[in-house]
């Protein structure tokens with residue numbers, strides 16, 4: 001009886017997770033596990049950048065970004081400049097109109113609510129290697 005209930009609870013949690021994944025596709029809101037990048041954007045009158053970490057994690061291996069592209073594993077640790085992205089570095093390694101849509105789609109990245117501070121939103125904050 002107890003074990004059975006445990007199972008169905010787990011299944012429900014799985015369903016809820018799937019719903020959360022679907023919700024990730026809604027821009028302009030920081031969802032669970034999103035990283036907000038806003039060291040310079042808002043000072044330069046652009047909305048904060050929302051990087052949907054989970055959306056990318058299920059598509060690419062960690063080392064693509066954290067080894068090959070040089071993203072440090074700590075929210076706020078990277079100095080990402082727009083000029084570098086346009087040059088094909090950081091996000092621009094993929095957002096180049098080939099692997100994914102290109103840097104001219106400002107609003108798809110600069111989709112954060114004004115005044116959202118940089119940092120991670122959600123539960124992965126204390127678990128990752130970045131906190132060791």
Ligand code: HEC
Nearest residue numbers: 037038039040041044080081082091095103104105106109
């Ligand atoms: C693929 C995602 C992406 C796209 C598309 C994008 N940006 Fe950015 N942009 C970023 C990231 C990430 C940063 C760094 C944010 C931070 O730390 O403040 C940034 C930073 C900036 C900054 C801050 C100053 C600087 O030079 O770094 C400006 C201004 C900016 N972007 C303008 C634009 C404009 C204008 C467009 C469209 C023509 C655009 N961005 C498209 C991701 C993107």
Ligand code: HEC
Nearest residue numbers: 035056060061062065073074075076077078125128129130
């Ligand atoms: C598409 C690129 C990409 C992939 C793939 C990716 N990450 Fe990240 N990751 C980032 C970016 C960008 C940040 C934010 C860096 C910043 O804010 O300066 C980040 C931040 C992090 C952080 C810091 C969180 C915190 O609390 O500070 C951890 C931990 C992390 N990633 C782990 C992983 C792991 C584990 C994987 C593979 C399962 C992975 N990442 C895959 C780009 C990626």
Ligand code: HEC
Nearest residue numbers: 024025050051055060064090091093094099100101108109
């Ligand atoms: C390793 C490749 C890679 C890197 C690096 C990368 N992206 Fe992406 N990103 C993708 C792909 C592929 C998609 C899916 C494109 C599509 O649906 O056409 C995507 C989609 C997105 C989306 C839309 C998510 C959705 O729900 O549809 C956003 C926002 C985004 N990226 C922002 C960023 C930002 C900001 C950075 C840098 C901090 C970044 N990406 C770095 C490959 C990458």
